[in-house]
Amino acid sequence: MPVGEWEKVLWKKQPHPDNFIPSDSFFSSLRKNPNFKPYTYGPLVLLSCAITQHLATIFTFIAVFVRLKENLLDPRVLLWTSIACFLVGYMLWEVLNYSDTQVVYGISSRTKVLKSSLLVFLALMGLSPVLRTLTAATSSDSIWAISAFLFILNALLADYSSMKPGIPSQERLTSVLSMNAAISSSVVLASRLPDDLAVFSLVLFGVQLFALLPILRHRLRFIPKIMQAFVTALISIMCIALTASLSISVSIIYAAVLFSVTFIAPALLVWAQKYKNEIRGPWDVAVPRINWPS
Amino acid sequence: MDPIAIAMISDFFHPNVGGVESHIYMLSASLIRRGHKVIIITHSHPPDRVGVRWLLPALKVYHIPFQTIASSATLPNYFTFLPYFRTIILREHINLIHAHASLSSLGQEGILHAHLFGVRTVFTDHSLFGFEDAASILTNKLLAAALKNVDAVICVSHTGRENTVLRGQLFERAEDDSSTSIVRKSVYVIPNALVAQQFTPRTEPLPLDTINVIVVSRLAYRKGIDLLVVTAPRICAAFPNVKFIIGGDGPKLNDLLQVRERHLLQDRIELLGPIRHHDVRDVLVRGSIFLNTSLTESFGIAILEAACTGLYVVSTHVGGVPEILPENMISFAKPEEDDVFRALSEAIKIVSEGRHSPMEAHERVKSFYDWGQVAERTEKVYDAVLKSPPMEFRTRIQRTMDLGPFAGPIYTIILIVECLFFLFLEWWMPREDLDYVHMHWDQARFAQV
Numbered sequence: 001m002p003v004g005e006w007e008k009v010l011w012k013k014q015p016h017p018d019n020f021i022p023s024d025s026f027f028s029s030l031r032k033n034p035n036f037k038p039y040t041y042g043p044l045v046l047l048s049c050a051i052t053q054h055l056a057t058i059f060t061f062i063a064v065f066v067r068l069k070e071n072l073l074d075p076r077v078l079l080w081t082s083i084a085c086f087l088v089g090y091m092l093w094e095v096l097n098y099s100d101t102q103v104v105y106g107i108s109s110r111t112k113v114l115k116s117s118l119l120v121f122l123a124l125m126g127l128s129p130v131l132r133t134l135t136a137a138t139s140s141d142s143i144w145a146i147s148a149f150l151f152i153l154n155a156l157l158a159d160y161s162s163m164k165p166g167i168p169s170q171e172r173l174t175s176v177l178s179m180n181a182a183i184s185s186s187v188v189l190a191s192r193l194p195d196d197l198a199v200f201s202l203v204l205f206g207v208q209l210f211a212l213l214p215i216l217r218h219r220l221r222f223i224p225k226i227m228q229a230f231v232t233a234l235i236s237i238m239c240i241a242l243t244a245s246l247s248i249s250v251s252i253i254y255a256a257v258l259f260s261v262t263f264i265a266p267a268l269l270v271w272a273q274k275y276k277n278e279i280r281g282p283w284d285v286a287v288p289r290i291n292w293p294s
Numbered sequence: 295m296d297p298i299a300i301a302m303i304s305d306f307f308h309p310n311v312g313g314v315e316s317h318i319y320m321l322s323a324s325l326i327r328r329g330h331k332v333i334i335i336t337h338s339h340p341p342d343r344v345g346v347r348w349l350l351p352a353l354k355v356y357h358i359p360f361q362t363i364a365s366s367a368t369l370p371n372y373f374t375f376l377p378y379f380r381t382i383i384l385r386e387h388i389n390l391i392h393a394h395a396s397l398s399s400l401g402q403e404g405i406l407h408a409h410l411f412g413v414r415t416v417f418t419d420h421s422l423f424g425f426e427d428a429a430s431i432l433t434n435k436l437l438a439a440a441l442k443n444v445d446a447v448i449c450v451s452h453t454g455r456e457n458t459v460l461r462g463q464l465f466e467r468a469e470d471d472s473s474t475s476i477v478r479k480s481v482y483v484i485p486n487a488l489v490a491q492q493f494t495p496r497t498e499p500l501p502l503d504t505i506n507v508i509v510v511s512r513l514a515y516r517k518g519i520d521l522l523v524v525t526a527p528r529i530c531a532a533f534p535n536v537k538f539i540i541g542g543d544g545p546k547l548n549d550l551l552q553v554r555e556r557h558l559l560q561d562r563i564e565l566l567g568p569i570r571h572h573d574v575r576d577v578l579v580r581g582s583i584f585l586n587t588s589l590t591e592s593f594g595i596a597i598l599e600a601a602c603t604g605l606y607v608v609s610t611h612v613g614g615v616p617e618i619l620p621e622n623m624i625s626f627a628k629p630e631e632d633d634v635f636r637a638l639s640e641a642i643k644i645v646s647e648g649r650h651s652p653m654e655a656h657e658r659v660k661s662f663y664d665w666g667q668v669a670e671r672t673e674k675v676y677d678a679v680l681k682s683p684p685m686e687f688r689t690r691i692q693r694t695m696d697l698g699p700f701a702g703p704i705y706t707i708i709l710i711v712e713c714l715f716f717l718f719l720e721w722w723m724p725r726e727d728l729d730y731v732h733m734h735w736d737q738a739r740f741a742q743v
Binding site for chain 1: 617
């Protein structure tokens with residue numbers, strides 16, 4: 001082999017054959033995991049709380065539905081609980097807004113809230129006879145399958161990210177789809193219930209859990225970590241307690257799911273990071289840096 | 295070396311236009327000039343470009359009736375190509391197949407089938423791919439599977455070679471120490487070339503009072519048109535004697551039209567729309583600086599064409615671009631607005647002071663790149679491949695199993711089914727019944743007539 005300086009150029013005639021591979025400079029521009037910040041276990045567990053909370057609300061809803069269907073729960077109790085929850089939640093929202101100086105809500109926004117909540121309340125009340133007979137011609141098996149599918153869709157598409165206070169959140173398509181799936185699921189489940197009041201209270205409960213609670217939860221992401229863990233534990237225990245008296249085996253499954261989402265899944269992610277091998281080099285599409293606004 | 299019969303296989307060929315297409319054509323023409331027999335296998339373009347066609351000079355093209363799915367590529371199906379492939383390879387007495395472009399499934403299938411006929415394989419990779427998105431991961435695995443059994447790989451630039459070695463996992467165990475893996479010996483770098491006669495500079499020099507900056511590119515995100523959109527108005531404001539002439543079409547055309555309108559630069563930025571390849575020279579000679587803002591580029595033939603036409607080149611420092619020209623013929627910029635502005639301003643200064651000679655640039659590029667040399671270097675690869683011992687079937691299966699716990703068995707099954715299918719074809723269409731080609735185009739006889 002002729003000895004000479006090899007250069008990484010194409011225009012020059014090299015003193016080496018075309019398959020010559022310079023042992024020192026080959027792959028010299030290759031970088032592995034350049035912007036790699038390893039996750040740590042603690043913060044991941046806290047981040048997974050959002051998922052745990054969401055799953056726990058779904059489980060709670062199912063438990064409440066079963067209780068209504070088996071006549072173990074008076075619909076009026078559920079109705080008053082829902083209204084109480086709404087008032088508590090709204091007060092919490094107001095307190096959070098009050099403590100956050102960046103957002104200014106006037107009296108007009110409050111009347112708007114009152115108007116729209118009354119509207120939803122009355123519309124649901126008017127619609128509940130229709131909803132009750134909505135799926136009379138469909139067999140219950142199909143309803144369980146549909147609602148299971150819709151809840152899975154809801155859990156998969158839900159927006160678990162945190163919202164920065166003061167910045168109006170951009171509703172993404174997936175989170176809207178997720179909410180719609182959950183509401184549809186609660187409607188089809190409610191149509192299995194025997195009387196109008198039960199249907200009304202269940203759908204109202206569903207709207208609160210799947211439409212209003214996620215909005216509140218976004219804000220709660222900025223409360224102290226210990227509070228967050230406490231809220232998560234509270235919802236989880238509630239859903240397991242509600243299910244335990246119905247079926248021990250199901251509640252064990254729920255507990256296992258919630259435990260693995262909160263503690264095992266982050267551990268898996270932390271462990272899997274050692275296999276991370278991101279390859280970067282001059283062949284990557286460059287990201288143009290532009291001084292916006294032009 | 296002795297004349298051999300070569301089959302070039304790729305989904306990308308004439309009547310489509312592009313870098314790969316013209317590379318295959320020019321390489322084939324140069325190999326024919328060196329006395330080899332070359333045929334091309336590609337997919338058909340219904341309604342009119344079907345069956346067997348001849349192209350100048352004595353290039354036979356087989357169009358296989360396959361449907362294309364996207365960007366003129368066919369669906370990988372592994373087996374339906376074998377009957378066509380077997381017939382063509384046998385009747386044309388092919389010694390070696392040369393597949394082009396990593397996204398061409400015809401090429402990959404050709405590499406897979408070639409061993410059944412004792413035909414050797416060479417593969418040329420023309421493009422760069424990342425490793426992060428799902429499409430890359432999938433196509434890289436397909437490529438790795440195809441390249442397990444290829445005899446030699448040619449890449450068009452050194453950066454491209456590093457990329458292909460990583461994507462195709464072109465490693466083998468070291469001979470002295472089986473625990474370490476080294477890059478395979480059969481990975482070559484042979485650049486593209488250009489026909490310098492088609493890109494001659496203008497004979498009378500351009501007036502120095504206005505300087506035209508030429509951009510000829512597909513107007514797409516990957517070509518960095520966003521950088522052009524923000525840099526052009528700044529250059530126009532800083533240099534009142536500079537004009538932009540932009541050729542090409544694509545999704546980013548609207549951005550250019552908008553920026554031209556917003557800054558009232560209708561007389562400073564000229565948009566030519568789509569340009570045919572043989573008109574490119576006529577556009578290039580109108581200017582003295584060529585601007586390329588690509589975000590990725592494996593070779594950058596457009597830059598060479600511009601440099602050959604005598605333009606001073608300003609380009610982003612990406613992919614294989616830094617390798618193609620010596621530093622005094624090209625200015626590099628980082629893919630950032632401010633740096634492109636800086637590099638272009640410097641280039642305008644160099645050109646307006648007359649420090650760049652178009653004729654000299656043309657002569658230099660002509661001496662750097664030549665298809666005859668490319669064909670000669672490719673011929674050496676063919677020679678090395680034909681002299682190397684062929685891979686045994688057992689080694690082939692072993693190598694395929696090395697692909698991974700999932701892909702390995704899948705591809706081994708494909709390999710075995712392919713062999714059974716081949717045996718079936720041998721019985722169903724016996725070799726004796728095939729129509730063999732006895733006469734090929736004979737340039738000497740044609741000249742005589």
